[in-house]
Amino acid sequence: MRGADYLIKTLKDHQVDTVFGYPGGAIMPVYDALLGSGVKHVLCRHEQGAVFAADGYARSSGRLGVCIATSGPGATNLITGIANAHMDSVPLLAITGQVASNLIGTDAFQEIDTYGxxxxxxxxxxxxxxxxxxxxMLNEAIQLAQSGRPGPVLIDIAKxxxxxxxxxxxxxFCDDLRPNALSATSQQSGGESLQLATELLSTSRKPLVYAGGGVGLAKASELLTSxxxxxxxxxxxxxxxxxxxxSTHVYNLGMLGMHGTKAANIAVQECDLLLVAGARLDDRATGDLKQFAPHAKVxxxxxxxxxxxKLRLADLSLIGDMNSILTELMTSLSNRFKHQMAHEWRYRCLHNKKELGFRYDAPFSGIYAPALLKKLSDRCLQQQAxxxxxxxxxxxxxxQHMQFNASSQHLSSGGLGAMGYGLPAALGAKFAHPDHxxxxxxxxxxIMMNIQELATLKRYGIAVKILLLDNQRLGMVRQWQNLFFEQRFSEVDLSDNPDFVEIAHAFGVRSHSINQSSQVDSALDEFLASDESYLLHVSIDPDDNVWPLVPPGKSNSDYIENNPNKTKAAPDSSQHKRPEEATQ
Incomplete structure (x- = not known):
C-alpha cells in the first residue's frame, strides 16, 4: 500500500470514522486514499472551519478530532484552530501535506515550515x-494527542x-506497535499526600471546590458530583x-472570575481552603493573583x-488520575469523620447565591439577551442540548445565564478566545451527535469570521440552530473602551452589517429576525422545533453590557456592576436600568 493508504487504514484502526478538511496539491494522495475507505470526510469551506469543526467534534464526544489540509496556506489556516485546541487541552490530530522531500528548503510552491x-x-x-x-510517527501522534493531558499533535507528510x-x-513492524504504549499518565500521588489532604479538608471551616476543564477531560464529573x-x-x-x-446543583455557585457570579467570587475571597480540580488558575478566573483567595490553603x-x-503556590498537590484521586479522597474523608462540613459556611454561600443572583425582569420592550438565553436554557436543558x-x-x-449538565454540552473557546469558533464547532458537534x-x-x-460554513450545513443537510445576537457593535471591545478608555470608541461600529436573514436564505438556511421581547417565546419555539438548520437573528441594544465585571488587575472582590466609577463597596441609591445590575 501507499503511505496515504496506510494513513487512512491507521485512522480506521484507531476508530476514527469522521475527518474534516479541505484538499489541495500536497495532500492529494491522501484524498485519493479516502475514496471508498469508509472514513467520512466533511468538506468544510475554509481550513479554519475544518479545524474548529474537529475541535467541536472532539470536545463534545471525548474522541480524537482529525482535520486535514494541504501545505502552505492550507497549513497556516489551521494554526489558529490548533492553538485553540492547545490552550483548551483538546485531543486533536492535524494532518498536513508537505511538498516533496527533495523540494523542502527550496522555497517551492506552497512550501512553508509547518513543523517549525x-x-x-x-x-x-x-x-x-x-x-x-x-x-x-503516525501511531505516536494519534496516541500522544489523547494521552495524559490531551492536546493537538501535528503530522506534516511530504507528498x-x-x-x-x-x-x-x-x-x-507496524503489527508490533503497541496501541497503548504512550497512554500512561503521571505517577499517582502517594498515601502521605492523601492523608495530608484529608487532614486539611476535615479541619477546614470554609472549604470550596474550584472545578476546571480538567474534570470533564478526565471524565470525572460524576465523581466530583458525588x-x-x-x-x-x-x-x-x-x-x-x-x-x-x-449547573442546577444546589451547591454550584456558578462561574468565578472576570464575569463570574457575585456568589462565586465572594466565596473564593472568603474561603479558607481551595480544592482546585483540573484548573490552571487562569488570569481571567483569578484576577490579581496577589489578592486571590487570600485566606485559603490550596x-x-x-x-x-x-x-x-505555576501561578499560585499549592500547599499540597495530588498528581495523577482524577477519578482515582477523588475516589481515594472520598474514602479517606468518610473514614475520618462523620459530621457534615462547615454548616454556617454552606448557609452563607447558598444565601449569597439566592440573594445576589441575576434578575431577568427587564423593564423595556426590547430584547434583553440574558433573559432570552435563560428562556432558551429552560427549554433545552432537558434535551441535553x-x-x-x-x-x-x-x-x-x-x-452566566444558561445551565448545563455536562461540560461536553458547553463548547467555548476559553484560553485563546477565538472569534469564529462557534459555527464550525457546532457543525463538528452535530456530526459527533447527530441525534442531539x-x-x-x-x-x-x-459570525462573519466563518460564515462560509453555512454552506457546509446545507451540503450535508444537518440541523444546527444559530442564535445570532446583533448589537451592530464589537460589543466586548466597546464595553472596555466605554469603561477604561474614556468612551473613545475606536473601530467597533458594525452598523453597516449585511442583512443576516438574507445571507442565510442565500445559503439555503431558514432564518427569521426579531427585535421585541414580545416576540421571543414564539420565536424560540419555532427555532427549536425546526428539523433543519435555522438562523434566528436577534437585535439587541448596543448599550447592554456584561455585568458584573472585574477590571483587569483588580481583585475578584472589586467587581463593577453598572457604574464604572463605583464598585460593590460604594453606596448607590440610583435606579438601575438593567436587572443584572441590581440584587434581589
Missing part, C-alpha cells in the same frame, strides 16, 4: 520525509511519502469547567505536574 511554525501550539509535531518513518509504497519490512453531594462543599467553576458539576489535583504551583459559543459578550452571557440538539450562540462580529 506549529511548535509553540502543539504537544508535539512530526515531519515525515521517509516512508519508513510514517508508521511510528512523495504519501505516494511511496510501504516496504514489506515496515508493514511487519464528592460535593457527600460532603456538601460549595463549588465554583471556570469557563471550561461549566457543567463539571451540573490543594491542587491535576494530571499535569507542570500546572502545580449542546451549545457552542463564539467569543464576546454573548459568550459571557451564555456562561446543537445550538451555536454567536455575535454579529464573530
Amino acid at each position: 511554525m506549529s511548535l509553540s501550539v502543539v504537544k508535539h509535531s512530526y515531519l515525515v520525509t521517509h516512508i519508513e518513518e510514517l508508521p511510528r 512523495d511519502v504519501q505516494m511511496a509504497p510501504m516496504p514489506a519490512t515496515t508493514l511487519a 464528592f460535593v453531594d457527600q460532603f456538601k462543599v460549595p463549588t465554583v467553576t471556570t469557563l471550561k469547567g461549566i457543567g463539571a458539576l451540573p 490543594i491542587h489535583i491535576d494530571c499535569d505536574r507542570a500546572e502545580i504551583s 449542546i451549545v457552542t459559543c463564539d467569543v464576546g459578550q454573548h459568550q459571557m452571557w451564555v456562561a 440538539t446543537v445550538i451555536t450562540v454567536s455575535g454579529d462580529g464573530s
Whole structure:
C-alpha cells in the first residue's frame, strides 16, 4: 500500500470514522486514499472551519478530532484552530501535506515550515520525509494527542511519502506497535499526600471546590458530583469547567472570575481552603493573583505536574488520575469523620447565591439577551442540548445565564478566545451527535469570521440552530473602551452589517429576525422545533453590557456592576436600568 493508504487504514484502526478538511496539491494522495475507505470526510469551506469543526467534534464526544489540509496556506489556516485546541487541552490530530522531500528548503510552491511554525501550539509535531518513518510517527501522534493531558499533535507528510509504497519490512513492524504504549499518565500521588489532604479538608471551616476543564477531560464529573453531594462543599467553576458539576446543583455557585457570579467570587475571597480540580488558575478566573483567595490553603489535583504551583503556590498537590484521586479522597474523608462540613459556611454561600443572583425582569420592550438565553436554557436543558459559543459578550452571557449538565454540552473557546469558533464547532458537534440538539450562540462580529460554513450545513443537510445576537457593535471591545478608555470608541461600529436573514436564505438556511421581547417565546419555539438548520437573528441594544465585571488587575472582590466609577463597596441609591445590575 501507499503511505496515504496506510494513513487512512491507521485512522480506521484507531476508530476514527469522521475527518474534516479541505484538499489541495500536497495532500492529494491522501484524498485519493479516502475514496471508498469508509472514513467520512466533511468538506468544510475554509481550513479554519475544518479545524474548529474537529475541535467541536472532539470536545463534545471525548474522541480524537482529525482535520486535514494541504501545505502552505492550507497549513497556516489551521494554526489558529490548533492553538485553540492547545490552550483548551483538546485531543486533536492535524494532518498536513508537505511538498516533496527533495523540494523542502527550496522555497517551492506552497512550501512553508509547518513543523517549525506549529511548535509553540502543539504537544508535539512530526515531519515525515521517509516512508519508513510514517508508521511510528503516525501511531505516536494519534496516541500522544489523547494521552495524559490531551492536546493537538501535528503530522506534516511530504507528498512523495504519501505516494511511496510501504516496504514489506515496515508493514511487519507496524503489527508490533503497541496501541497503548504512550497512554500512561503521571505517577499517582502517594498515601502521605492523601492523608495530608484529608487532614486539611476535615479541619477546614470554609472549604470550596474550584472545578476546571480538567474534570470533564478526565471524565470525572460524576465523581466530583458525588464528592460535593457527600460532603456538601460549595463549588465554583471556570469557563471550561461549566457543567463539571451540573449547573442546577444546589451547591454550584456558578462561574468565578472576570464575569463570574457575585456568589462565586465572594466565596473564593472568603474561603479558607481551595480544592482546585483540573484548573490552571487562569488570569481571567483569578484576577490579581496577589489578592486571590487570600485566606485559603490550596490543594491542587491535576494530571499535569507542570500546572502545580505555576501561578499560585499549592500547599499540597495530588498528581495523577482524577477519578482515582477523588475516589481515594472520598474514602479517606468518610473514614475520618462523620459530621457534615462547615454548616454556617454552606448557609452563607447558598444565601449569597439566592440573594445576589441575576434578575431577568427587564423593564423595556426590547430584547434583553440574558433573559432570552435563560428562556432558551429552560427549554433545552432537558434535551441535553449542546451549545457552542463564539467569543464576546454573548459568550459571557451564555456562561452566566444558561445551565448545563455536562461540560461536553458547553463548547467555548476559553484560553485563546477565538472569534469564529462557534459555527464550525457546532457543525463538528452535530456530526459527533447527530441525534442531539446543537445550538451555536454567536455575535454579529464573530459570525462573519466563518460564515462560509453555512454552506457546509446545507451540503450535508444537518440541523444546527444559530442564535445570532446583533448589537451592530464589537460589543466586548466597546464595553472596555466605554469603561477604561474614556468612551473613545475606536473601530467597533458594525452598523453597516449585511442583512443576516438574507445571507442565510442565500445559503439555503431558514432564518427569521426579531427585535421585541414580545416576540421571543414564539420565536424560540419555532427555532427549536425546526428539523433543519435555522438562523434566528436577534437585535439587541448596543448599550447592554456584561455585568458584573472585574477590571483587569483588580481583585475578584472589586467587581463593577453598572457604574464604572463605583464598585460593590460604594453606596448607590440610583435606579438601575438593567436587572443584572441590581440584587434581589
